[in-house]
Structures are given as C-alpha cells and as structure tokens.
Amino acid sequence: MxxxxxxxxxxxxxxxxxxxxxxxxxxxxxxxxxxxxxxxxxxxxxxxxxxxxxxxxxxxxxxxxxxALPVDPRAVLAPVVALGADGAAERLLRVFLSVWDDPDLRLPLLAVARTIFEPSGQALFRDGFLKVVLGPVGVGLGIDEPERRMPLVASQVIGLILLRYVLEVEPLASMDADLVVATYAPTLQRYLTGELP
Structure with a gap:
C-alpha cells in the first residue's frame, strides 16, 4: 500500500x-x-x-x-473612534490610562516605550505608529487635517507616557486618572477639533 x-x-x-x-x-x-x-x-x-x-x-x-505590544492599539481605540470627534480626547485618555495603569500590561508597555530612544525605535514610531495607528484614528474621527493634528496629539500622549510611567515624575506619576483626564483632555480636544494657528 x-x-x-x-x-x-x-x-x-x-x-x-x-x-x-x-x-x-x-x-x-x-x-x-x-x-x-x-x-x-x-x-x-x-x-x-x-x-x-x-x-x-x-x-x-x-x-x-x-x-510587540501587549494589546492591539487599533482595537482598544476603536470605541473612541466609533463615537466621533466630540469628546474624543476624554475617551482617548480614559482608554490610554486604563491600558497603562493595568499592572499586567505596564511592564511590556514600558519596554516598548523605552525603545523610542533607540534609533530603530524612533523609525518604528515615526514612520509606522503614527501612520498605522494614530493616523487612522484621526481619519476615523472625521477631523480636518489629521496628518497635522494627530502628531500634536501624539506629542502630549508621549509626554504623558514619559513623565507618568517611564520617569515617574510627581505629582503626575501618582495623580488620579480623573485628574489626568481633566488636565489633558482640553488640550487634546483642541488639537483634535479646535482652531490651530
């Protein structure tokens, strides 16, 4: 046989x-x-x-x-996009904080965040993350000039990551999530939908 x-x-x-x-x-x-x-x-x-x-x-x-992120950022940001541009900054920050404040996700996220300072990490973030993750968020929200607005949003979010989670600068490191949202959301919302110079 x-x-x-x-x-x-x-x-x-x-x-x-x-x-x-x-x-x-x-x-x-x-x-x-x-x-x-x-x-x-x-x-x-x-x-x-x-x-x-x-x-x-x-x-x-x-x-x-x-x-090598522990979560797919496109999936966790989908609900933010689904509800439109109004109030998107607050929703974005709440999702962002819920992911970063999760103790099971923080260590892998910190490892990824630290690679931004390496030449290869810079290219991955600049040429990929902005285009693949943040760019589509702006387009999905229907904002004008997403290619201009989303890097401004990224500048605030990266600053928040560095100060709150990587460098653990006080009082930001231990600030209550609601206070972080109240502090950052107006600026992010202006970047998303407000007048730009």
Whole structure:
C-alpha cells in the first residue's frame, strides 16, 4: 500500500513566525514603514510571502505585531473612534490610562516605550505608529487635517507616557486618572477639533 503525500501548503517550521517577526522588526527599523514590503520581509525570513500573509494578514497587521505590544492599539481605540470627534480626547485618555495603569500590561508597555530612544525605535514610531495607528484614528474621527493634528496629539500622549510611567515624575506619576483626564483632555480636544494657528 502506497501513501500519498499530504496536499495543501506545507506547514512552516516551529520558529517561522518568530523569524518573520525578527525580519519585520529589522526591516521596519531600517527602511521605515513605507520602505518595507511583505516580499522583502519574506525574503529576509526565507519564506514565501503567502506565509507572511497567513501569519499576520496585512502589512499594517505585521507592523503592529512587530511592535510587540501587549494589546492591539487599533482595537482598544476603536470605541473612541466609533463615537466621533466630540469628546474624543476624554475617551482617548480614559482608554490610554486604563491600558497603562493595568499592572499586567505596564511592564511590556514600558519596554516598548523605552525603545523610542533607540534609533530603530524612533523609525518604528515615526514612520509606522503614527501612520498605522494614530493616523487612522484621526481619519476615523472625521477631523480636518489629521496628518497635522494627530502628531500634536501624539506629542502630549508621549509626554504623558514619559513623565507618568517611564520617569515617574510627581505629582503626575501618582495623580488620579480623573485628574489626568481633566488636565489633558482640553488640550487634546483642541488639537483634535479646535482652531490651530
């Protein structure tokens, strides 16, 4: 009795997913988001491009996976976008604080935040995170000039991350979440919907 070979796509090696992610991180860091292609990542990992799509879906999904965040920021920000631009700053801050104040998520997030100071991390944030995560939030909210407004929002949020969570500067580090929202939301809302100079 002869056995027939199994049909269908040959399964990847056990470490294929990790190899693809490593190749993606390197590519995004060196070439930026725009210069990175699924084909290029696949070639660097020694796999077929279809396998990259199989594991990660789109280039945006691959980028978010390469960031190694403990949550998908697009998913947690979806409810903020769904309710529109009015009051979006307060909702954005509440979601942001709920994620960062979660003790199970904070350590992995801190590790990612610290990479912003490395050359490769700077490229990942500048060329990818703003484009893949924050840019679509602005577009989804229907604000005018999202390409101008969302970096302004990011400047406040990054400052908050650095002072409250990385450097633990008081009184911000121990400030009640409601007070943080009351303090930051008006500025963020102005960046989202107010008049800009």
């Amino acid at each position: 002869t056995t027939r070979p199994a049909r269908g796509r040959r399964p990847g090696r056990a470490d294929t997913r990790a190899e693809i992610l490593a190749a993606a991180r390197e590519a995004f860091a060196e070439k930026g988001f725009s210069g990175t292609t699924i084909r290029g990542v696949a070639a660097a990992a020694g796999v077929d491009p279809a396998l990259v799509h199989h594991y990660f879906g789109t280039k945006d999904d691959l980028f978010v996976a390469a960031l």
